[in-house]
Amino acid sequence: MELVPVLARWLHFLAGIMWIGLLYYFNFVQVPALKAAAADNTAAGITRHVAPRALLYFRWSAVVTWLAGAALLGSNFVSAFTLQKGYAGIGIGAWLGTIMLFNVWTLIWPNQQKILGLKPATDEEKNKARRVALLASRTNMMLSIPMLFFMAGGMTHKAAFGL
Amino acid sequence: MKNPLDSIWGTIISGLVVTVILYYVVKSVLM
Numbered sequence: 645m646e647l648v649p650v651l652a653r654w655l656h657f658l659a660g661i662m663w664i665g666l667l668y669y670f671n672f673v674q675v676p677a678l679k680a681a682a683a684d685n686t687a688a689g690i691t692r693h694v695a696p697r698a699l700l701y702f703r704w705s706a707v708v709t710w711l712a713g714a715a716l717l718g719s720n721f722v723s724a725f726t727l728q729k730g731y732a733g734i735g736i737g738a739w740l741g742t743i744m745l746f747n748v749w750t751l752i753w754p755n756q757q758k759i760l761g762l763k764p765a766t767d768e769e770k771n772k773a774r775r776v777a778l779l780a781s782r783t784n785m786m787l788s789i790p791m792l793f794f795m796a797g798g799m800t801h802k803a804a805f806g807l
Numbered sequence: 808m809k810n811p812l813d814s815i816w817g818t819i820i821s822g823l824v825v826t827v828i829l830y831y832v833v834k835s836v837l838m
Contacts, residue, residue: 671815732837736829782812789822790829805834 649716656712662705664788666698671785674698675778691760699756706748713741733805737794744784744791751780 674690681687717724717738724735755777758765765773811817 671818727837729837732833735837736833779810779812782818786812786818786822786825789819790826793826794829794833 649718652712652715652718656709656716659705659708659712662701663709664792666702666705667781667784667788669698670702670781675781695756695760696762699753699760703748703753706745710741710745713738733794733797737791737797740787740791740794744787747780747784752777752784755780 674695678687678690681690714721717734720731720734723731724738727735754763755773757763758770758773759777809817811821
């Protein structure tokens, strides 16, 4: 039994569940909760104690998911990313996951640092950061839907693609 | 036009639409 693909798949799923689970937590729970909390001045508990911890696990689980996914692709890495015949399904999933990782580190995390006061920012910059971070997070939530469809390939998907 | 990503349901529907489009692209062009 090849040990690396087995461990890589396991780790890819574990970290991926944490990453996408936290992404859904942000979109389904924290964003609406912060809106409600702002109305009765109780948002500080979330922004000070919950959000930084959630973001820590969120951004690093994204990295672990990608690295474990790359290890899992192994020698098929280039075939997948260049969408070669037979690899297009997983390749699209890999590209979507890669775009999502890019969004986490270049849009969500830098803007969240401004919003949470971890990086100095004026009120105007914070407002802009809120909008960019929300749209980047929503983009990732949207992309997670096709990403999971293409990533979760197996016998059922081969049938779906007429293979 | 309102940005569909401003609402949860708009985001989910957009994701489903993108899935269908990519499915047909992969099936007809790349497979």
